[in-house]
Amino acid sequence: MSSLSPAVVAAIRDLELAARLVVDGIRAGGHRSPLHGYSAEFQQHRPYRAGDDLKHLDWKLLARTDRLYTRQFRETTSLGAMIVLDTSASMAFPAQGVSKFRYATIVAAALAYLISTQGDAVGLMAMEGGALSWLPARGGRPHLRALLARLDKLEPTSTWEPERVVARGAELLRRRGLVLVISDFYDDEEATRRVLRRVASNGHDVTVLQVISGEETNFPYHGNIAFQDLESGERRLVDAQVLQPTYRAAVQSFLERSRKHALQDGFDYALLSTDDPPAPALREFLLRRGAPRVTGHADQRERR
Numbered sequence: 603m604s605s606l607s608p609a610v611v612a613a614i615r616d617l618e619l620a621a622r623l624v625v626d627g628i629r630a631g632g633h634r635s636p637l638h639g640y641s642a643e644f645q646q647h648r649p650y651r652a653g654d655d656l657k658h659l660d661w662k663l664l665a666r667t668d669r670l671y672t673r674q675f676r677e678t679t680s681l682g683a684m685i686v687l688d689t690s691a692s693m694a695f696p697a698q699g700v701s702k703f704r705y706a707t708i709v710a711a712a713l714a715y716l717i718s719t720q721g722d723a724v725g726l727m728a729m730e731g732g733a734l735s736w737l738p739a740r741g742g743r744p745h746l747r748a749l750l751a752r753l754d755k756l757e758p759t760s761t762w763e764p765e766r767v768v769a770r771g772a773e774l775l776r777r778r779g780l781v782l783v784i785s786d787f788y789d790d791e792e793a794t795r796r797v798l799r800r801v802a803s804n805g806h807d808v809t810v811l812q813v814i815s816g817e818e819t820n821f822p823y824h825g826n827i828a829f830q831d832l833e834s835g836e837r838r839l840v841d842a843q844v845l846q847p848t849y850r851a852a853v854q855s856f857l858e859r860s861r862k863h864a865l866q867d868g869f870d871y872a873l874l875s876t877d878d879p880p881a882p883a884l885r886e887f888l889l890r891r892g893a894p895r896v897t898g899h900a901d902q903r904e905r906r
Contacts, residue, residue: 608700608876617754621711627881647671681722682739685710686771688785689728690762696817703758705876706784706813711750718746727771729760738774764794778805787812787860799867809870816877821846
């Protein structure tokens with residue numbers, strides 16, 4: 603199942619079936635999803651003992667005291683997760699083949715399916731026709747089906763207002779939880795970063811999934827070609843061969859900047875290309891997420 607191409611998965615009109623096939627591919631390696639259990643709350647410190655899991659070491663306390671302490675947690679209720687999906691017009695690219703939006707929808711559906719079938723609560727936040735469209739984080743099969751049905755009806759025609767959409771999505775979680783933001787992140791970088799940092803400062807675990815198309819990174823165009831901005835409608839005629847080197851450099855700089863900022867701010871980050879099968883791409887991300895995290899700074903955690 604993990605070898606299903608993006609085009610094959612996107613061609614499956616039943617979103618629940620597509621999500622289940624992707625999740626089957628994720629689970630093919632037999633790994634337990636690290637999305638489970640992030641509702642544990644810190645309770646106390648105790649001195650480090652040989653054999654303790656290194657991911658629970660308090661690196662900030664080590665920097666201050668030069669002593670090793672392990673953080674202990676207590677289990678609370680099930681995980682609450684909010685999936686925030688970018689429905690801006692730029693996500694409709696490319697018009698032919700698998701668009702970023704269709705790919706992002708399948709990723710969102712797979713994550714919702716994975717979280718729900720683990721017995722945890724999952725919600726959805728997006729924009730539809732300029733208004734917020736959401737479902738609160740709940741568990742159960744009927745809620746999952748309602749969420750997938752809502753996902754399937756969304757269209758990439760709105761604008762992306764991160765300070766409104768992401769903030770409201772986090773607010774709808776009744777307690778500290780997981781906020782998964784799926785977008786190409788083309789809009790206001792500073793505004794997006796501000797709201798993500800604010801959400802994290804409120805105790806939520808933030809995950810950034812940046813979706814990009816192969817055409818955007820490779821720029822496989824030749825000769826004079828007219829491009830139209832999907833959000834503003836502006837058209838521009840360019841010489842593709844002249845523009846290509848500058849364009850590729852700008853895109854790579856943007857993607858590296860997005861990754862660097864996410865890691866600096868302590869977020870989990872993954873770059874997902876519409877050229878890659880969604881199951882192995884998500885499995886690789888989840889495996890990295892579940893790996894021990896190492897810090898080189900007393901005030902920041904860098905997540906690979």
